[in-house]
Amino acid sequence: MSIPQIPERGEADYSILNLYNRLLSHFGPxxxxxxxxxxxxxxxAILTQNTSWRNVxxxxxxxxxxxxxxxxxxxxxxxNELSTxxxxxxxxxxxxxxxxCFVKYLMERYKGDVGRMRKMDTxxxxxxxxxxxxxxxxxxxxxxxxxxxxxxxxxDSYTRRVFSRHNYFYKRERYxxxxxxxxxNLPKDPRIYNEYxxxxxxxxxxxxxxxxxxxxxxxxEYL
DNA sequence: CACCAGGCAAGTA
DNA sequence: TACTTGCATGGT
Numbered sequence: 618m619s620i621p622q623i624p625e626r627g628e629a630d631y632s633i634l635n636l637y638n639r640l641l642s643h644f645g646p647x648x649x650x651x652x653x654x655x656x657x658x659x660x661x662a663i664l665t666q667n668t669s670w671r672n673v674x675x676x677x678x679x680x681x682x683x684x685x686x687x688x689x690x691x692x693x694x695x696x697n698e699l700s701t702x703x704x705x706x707x708x709x710x711x712x713x714x715x716x717x718c719f720v721k722y723l724m725e726r727y728k729g730d731v732g733r734m735r736k737m738d739t740x741x742x743x744x745x746x747x748x749x750x751x752x753x754x755x756x757x758x759x760x761x762x763x764x765x766x767x768x769x770x771x772x773d774s775y776t777r778r779v780f781s782r783h784n785y786f787y788k789r790e791r792y793x794x795x796x797x798x799x800x801x802n803l804p805k806d807p808r809i810y811n812e813y814x815x816x817x818x819x820x821x822x823x824x825x826x827x828x829x830x831x832x833x834x835x836x837x838e839y840l
Numbered sequence: 841c842a843c844c845a846g847g848c849a850a851g852t853a
Numbered sequence: 854t855a856c857t858t859g860c861a862t863g864g865t
Contacts, residue, residue: 650846661846665845665846666847666848667847668847669844669845670845672863672864704861706861707861708848708862711849711861753847774846774847818846822846
């Protein structure tokens with residue numbers, strides 16, 4: 618039975634909670650997720666799949682202009698018409714189909730009422746969301762965390778890239794294992810998960826695009 | 841010109 | 854199970 622060592626003064630603190638604090642100090646709060654309603658955030662989560670947020674904003678604006686950013690209205694228009702409206706977000710045919718599937722799920726399961734959906738427990742909701750065609754683990758977790766404020770950590774490609782490069786885990790570790798790693802080592806607080814994921818995305822975009830470990834990466838001085 | 845962005849499903853070996 | 858590919862616009 619070994620006694621855990623306390624880091625000496627000046628020695629790096631490897632805990633991911635400490636990294637969170639440092640990233641927050643470095644970049645400041647990221648303000649995720651922009652959106653006026655829970656439903657808007659859910660739609661945004663599907664539209665932003667492998668797509669820059671800038672392009673998604675235009676699509677959401679188009680939906681708003683046409684008063685279509687609610688389950689009832691979206692369930693009535695054709696998939697073809699929808700694809701035209703969200704054109705700017707890319708993959709527009711596939712995403713129109715995915716939005717349609719999600720709205721259909723909302724209507725049939727919760728009568729299009731997010732308030733009813735909100736009453737369900739997180740595990741049940743996650744399983745339901747994953748059954749909807751077009752919603753994978755990251756999108757499901759984004760909906761749970763950012764729309765419904767559940768304590769679910771979102772793992773994305775930046776999380777994989779950055780933390781595997783710093784040897785926190787194998788670069789192709791399973792999604793759920795990576796998620797478990799963060800949840801086990803952080804306070805179970807959706808506000809922390811919210812900000813941390815956004816900070817990781819910010820870090821990845823800014824410093825970890827091409828080189829395996831770039832010199833400018835602020836994590837280098839901590840790790 | 842190339843490359844990538846707040847992924848997922850379907851196909852192949 | 855572990856890769857690979859199609860999907861598509863818009864910015865750098």
